[in-house]
Amino acid sequence: VLEFNDDDRRVLPDLPGASKVIREIDRLQQSVAGLSIEWLRIPERTTVVGRSIGELEIRSSTGVTVVAALRGGEALPVPGPEFLIERGDTLVVMGRPEAIRRADALLRG
Numbered sequence: 001v002l003e004f005n006d007d008d009r010r011v012l013p014d015l016p017g018a019s020k021v022i023r024e025i026d027r028l029q030q031s032v033a034g035l036s037i038e039w040l041r042i043p044e045r046t047t048v049v050g051r052s053i054g055e056l057e058i059r060s061s062t063g064v065t066v067v068a069a070l071r072g073g074e075a076l077p078v079p080g081p082e083f084l085i086e087r088g089d090t091l092v093v094m095g096r097p098e099a100i101r102r103a104d105a106l107l108r109g
Contacts, residue, residue: 037067038100040107042089047109054081062106063099068092 042048048056053066069076069083070090076083085091085107093103 035094036097036100037092037094038104039070040091040093040100040104042085042087042091043108044087046087046107048085048107049087051085052081053079053083053085056085056106058093058103058106062095062102064093064095064103066091067094 059065066079066083067077068091069079070092071086071088091103091107093100095103
C-alpha cells in the first residue's frame with residue numbers, strides 16, 4: 001500500500017509528467033473505495049521484459065489495473081495494452097491487496 005505524506009505530495013509533482021499520474025490516481029481513488037495502489041519495479045531479470053501489458057493479460061490474470069508507468073524519469077499515465085515493458089520500468093497498479101501480490105509475482109517472472 002502506498003501512502004503519501006505532505007513531503008511526498010510536494011516532491012512528486014516535480015517529476016516530468018507526474019501531475020497527470022497524480023490526477024489519474026486521485027480520480028481512481030475517489031471513484032473506487034477499498035483499493036490499494038502500489039508501485040511495482042520491473043527487476044533486471046524477469047521474463048516479462050519485451051512483452052506488452054495486453055500480452056501478459058495483467059488485468060484479467062491478476063485483477064489489477066495499470067494506472068501509470070514510470071520510465072527513465074518520465075511518467076506515462078494509463079498505458080494501453082500495447083505498452084511494452086522494459087527493464088527498470090515501474091508500473092503503478094491499483095487493485096485489492098491480494099491482486100497486487102499476484103501482479104508482483106507475475107512481473108517478477
